Amino acid sequence: MMEYVAYALVVFVVLTGIATALLRDVLAAIIVFAAYSLGMALLYTLLLAPDVGLTEAVIGAGVTTILLLLTIVKTVRPGGERTIERFDSRAAVACGALAVVFGLTLPDLPAVGDPNSPILSYDAVTGHYLTQSYAETGVENTVTAVLAAYRGFDTFGEATVVFAAGVAVLVVLQREVFT
Amino acid sequence: MSDADEGSETPPETPADDEDVDAEPETFPSPRRAYTESEVIMSTVRVVTPFVLTFGLYITFHGADSPGGGFQGGALVGVVVLMLAFAFGIDPTRRWLGTKAVTLVASLGLLVFATIGLGSVVLGGAFLEYGLYPLEDAAKYGIEAVEIGGIALIVAGVIMGLFFLTAAGPGGDVE
Numbered sequence: 001m002m003e004y005v006a007y008a009l010v011v012f013v014v015l016t017g018i019a020t021a022l023l024r025d026v027l028a029a030i031i032v033f034a035a036y037s038l039g040m041a042l043l044y045t046l047l048l049a050p051d052v053g054l055t056e057a058v059i060g061a062g063v064t065t066i067l068l069l070l071t072i073v074k075t076v077r078p079g080g081e082r083t084i085e086r087f088d089s090r091a092a093v094a095c096g097a098l099a100v101v102f103g104l105t106l107p108d109l110p111a112v113g114d115p116n117s118p119i120l121s122y123d124a125v126t127g128h129y130l131t132q133s134y135a136e137t138g139v140e141n142t143v144t145a146v147l148a149a150y151r152g153f154d155t156f157g158e159a160t161v162v163f164a165a166g167v168a169v170l171v172v173l174q175r176e177v178f179t
Numbered sequence: 180m181s182d183a184d185e186g187s188e189t190p191p192e193t194p195a196d197d198e199d200v201d202a203e204p205e206t207f208p209s210p211r212r213a214y215t216e217s218e219v220i221m222s223t224v225r226v227v228t229p230f231v232l233t234f235g236l237y238i239t240f241h242g243a244d245s246p247g248g249g250f251q252g253g254a255l256v257g258v259v260v261l262m263l264a265f266a267f268g269i270d271p272t273r274r275w276l277g278t279k280a281v282t283l284v285a286s287l288g289l290l291v292f293a294t295i296g297l298g299s300v301v302l303g304g305a306f307l308e309y310g311l312y313p314l315e316d317a318a319k320y321g322i323e324a325v326e327i328g329g330i331a332l333i334v335a336g337v338i339m340g341l342f343f344l345t346a347a348g349p350g351g352d353v354e
Binding site: 050051054055058059062063066067070071074136137138139140141143144145147148149152153155156159160162163165166169170172173174175177178179 | 238242243244245246247248250251254255257258261265273276277278279280281282285286288289292293296306307309316318319321322323325326329330333334336337338339340341342343344345346347348349350
């Protein structure tokens with residue numbers, strides 16, 4: 001049952017992705033792109049990655065949409081009656097070729113949750129996290145334990161990058177305060 | 180969808196209505212206004228905001244024991260301010276926040292994370308080696324502190340900052 005929901009979501013995500021690229025009206029493209037992010041968030045959750053799903057829902061469907069909407073407010077809408085962007089056959093061939101190349105690698109990926117997959121069978125790392133993280137850190141969410149303890153330095157870099165992104169926008173827009 | 184459509188189709192020339200009078204002078208001639216007063220959006224935001232804020236705080240504070248954490252929860256808490264600004268006007272929200280709050284939140288987050296991380300280096304260990312702190316369950320409380328006091332504050336602050344910066348556009352005339 002759940003796999004059919006997942007297949008339906010994959011179709012939805014692909015269709016909204018194509019629609020985002022083809023829609024001529026930027027506002028429509030942004031709204032469809034938010035729907036794409038929502039589909040991805042549900043898909044991540046179905047694939048048992050709720051932490052990633054939450055991030056995709058908040059950042060992808062929420063914040064990105066708001067920032068894009070704020071940006072197009074400063075632009076002018078293109079006129080004309082067309083709803084679909086003029087089809088560029090060379091770009092379509094390039095995108096199609098890329099999709100085919102990525103698609104060809106899919107059969108070689110292990111099934112979701114396959115115990116023989118390299119990630120799960122290599123116990124020295126994954127097994128250690130799964131069995132020892134509670135004893136060693138005292139938090140129940142292994143993702144949090146890896147994020148804030150085992151890979152804490154990486155996360156410090158990530159958090160610093162987020163902060164630096166804010167500062168970079170300040171510099172680009174030549175402002176001294178956020179608000 | 181039609182509602183969003185209407186929202187962006189405000190006339191290109193800025194009409195001089197009353198809510199524009201008390202707005203800050205535009206630093207940048209914008210073809211459209213970012214804010215449209217809409218009864219639907221205001222009512223929706225009024226109903227939804229308490230739930231989003233509660234969910235965001237839950238995701239932040241409960242991130243160690245269930246899916247979520249500082250990144251997701253901080254983003255949700257930041258989004259609450261974005262929703263308020265979208266519904267009730269960007270400039271009133273900007274004035275309500277003042278010039279220091281957002282910068283303080285983001286900088287405090289980075290300071291907390293760096294202090295906890297480098298503190299264990301000062302105590303003679305590795306970066307973020309929680310075990311060196313003389314506390315019971317130091318790792319658990321250290322992780323909570325990094326998630327709540329560090330990451331969540333950074334993400335919430337930067338998201339609010341990006342929103343108001345994008346709305347304001349390029350400037351250089353800072354009061």
